[in-house]
Amino acid sequence: MKKEKLYIFDTTLRDGEQTPGVNLTVDEKVQIAKQLERLGVDVIEAGFAISSPADFEAIKRIAKEVRNSTVCSLARAREEDIRTAWEALKEGNRVRIHTFIATSDIHLKYKLKISREEALERAVWAVKFAREIMGEKAEVEFSAEDAGRTDLKYLYEVIEAVIEAGADVVNIPDTVGYAVPDEWYEKILSIRENVKNVDRAIISVHCHNDLGLATANSLMAVMAGARQVECTINGLGERAGNAALEEVVMAVKVRSDHFPVYTDIDTKQIYKTSQLVSRLTGVLISKTKPIVGDNAFAHESGIHQHGVLACPETYEIMKPEDIGLKESKIVLGKHSGRHAFRKKLEEMGVELSEEQFEEAFRKFKELASRKKEIYDVDIELLIEGLEGAG
Numbered sequence: 045m046k047k048e049k050l051y052i053f054d055t056t057l058r059d060g061e062q063t064p065g066v067n068l069t070v071d072e073k074v075q076i077a078k079q080l081e082r083l084g085v086d087v088i089e090a091g092f093a094i095s096s097p098a099d100f101e102a103i104k105r106i107a108k109e110v111r112n113s114t115v116c117s118l119a120r121a122r123e124e125d126i127r128t129a130w131e132a133l134k135e136g137n138r139v140r141i142h143t144f145i146a147t148s149d150i151h152l153k154y155k156l157k158i159s160r161e162e163a164l165e166r167a168v169w170a171v172k173f174a175r176e177i178m179g180e181k182a183e184v185e186f187s188a189e190d191a192g193r194t195d196l197k198y199l200y201e202v203i204e205a206v207i208e209a210g211a212d213v214v215n216i217p218d219t220v221g222y223a224v225p226d227e228w229y230e231k232i233l234s235i236r237e238n239v240k241n242v243d244r245a246i247i248s249v250h251c252h253n254d255l256g257l258a259t260a261n262s263l264m265a266v267m268a269g270a271r272q273v274e275c276t277i278n279g280l281g282e283r284a285g286n287a288a289l290e291e292v293v294m295a296v297k298v299r300s301d302h303f304p305v306y307t308d309i310d311t312k313q314i315y316k317t318s319q320l321v322s323r324l325t326g327v328l329i330s331k332t333k334p335i336v337g338d339n340a341f342a343h344e345s346g347i348h349q350h351g352v353l354a355c356p357e358t359y360e361i362m363k364p365e366d367i368g369l370k371e372s373k374i375v376l377g378k379h380s381g382r383h384a385f386r387k388k389l390e391e392m393g394v395e396l397s398e399e400q401f402e403e404a405f406r407k408f409k410e411l412a413s414r415k416k417e418i419y420d421v422d423i424e425l426l427i428e429g430l431e432g433a434g
């Protein structure tokens with residue numbers, strides 16, 4: 045099976061910065077953008093140019109300094125938004141305007157107070173206007189905000205019209221994280237089957253994580269033919285966040301037997317990028333966060349430790365080096381067994397007779413029943429207390 049490319053659109057600096065409590069300086073945004081470029085993301089959504097002078101400045105600098113990823117600005121389907129986005133982007137090497145308007149009845153009625161017809165007209169106008177002021181060199185992406193709750197026939201109409209107007213990418217956001225995987229798969233498939241000339245544009249998805257389904261929904265969309273996924277580092281974003289880049293990318297890599305796509309992400313940069321984003325945003329990473337959490341490559345139980353020490357694949361489906369980590373962690377705790385304890389002593393350069401080893405192991409188990417994690421210094425003290433050792 046010939047694999048197709050899956051484009052990775054990173055919105056850490058736009059949707060990710062909408063995480064409550066996060067506020068990055070221009071310099072910090074530039075630093076993250078450069079790391080995203082090293083990571084190999086195809087598109088960096090650097091911000092929402094009209095939203096603040098700082099966002100404008102950050103997009104302008106990122107467009108100038110990042111040459112290998114496409115740099116993108118968000119813009120509502122309004123003239124001043126699109127003009128401002130272009131003003132920020134125009135010195136870039138590869139640039140994109142991402143224009144959007146809501147299409148669900150609830151957003152049209154309560155937020156925009158316009159009809160479906162008017163929203164459709166504005167969407168088409170915005171795509172044509174962006175195309176016109178940017179010329180052929182730049183790309184136009186259109187998003188139908190709250191597509192997940194938009195009447196399907198109307199959604200087909202909008203998509204068809206914006207493709208006709210010249211959109212290169214059409215993004216289908218599950219803005220409120222309401223979709224479930226099988227339904228989302230059907231929706232993307234039905235768009236591909238019912239929209240005229242759908243292959244002229246790349247179909248993209250942007251899934252929020254309110255029900256913890258953002259990664260699953262994004263991957264189901266890929267199975268249905270989406271070829272761009274919008275995501276963020278560590279799953280940052282509005283409310284419960286967006287699909288996590290590291291999860292989508294590693295799922296595609298680890299299960300390359302299953303997915304009909306590949307990405308150009310240098311996965312060895314994942315851990316470093318995750319740490320940088322966590323440090324600069326101040327949003328801590330849960331220990332059990334898939335791929336990048338402290339425990340993602342840590343083993344505590346004796347049975348698991350024995351297995352991993354004998355052959356890592358017994359309990360690891362990916363290598364720590366694949367995400368840029370040196371090695372897995374064998375955590376010594378109350379569930380650990382002799383194999384892990386012996387390995388730790390070897391690493392510390394401690395040599396014991398069998399009798400001393402058994403005594404040390406007994407003391408270690410006794411300590412571990414009172415203390416959550418055992419550190420090297422605990423073991424040093426324990427060895428010092430052994431008769432004839434230390």
Ligand code: KIV
Binds near residue numbers: 059190215217220252
């Ligand atoms: O969640 C959403 O719908 C968005 C759009 C602006 C793409 O962030």
Ligand code: ZN
Binds near residue numbers: 217219282
């Ligand atoms: Zn979003």
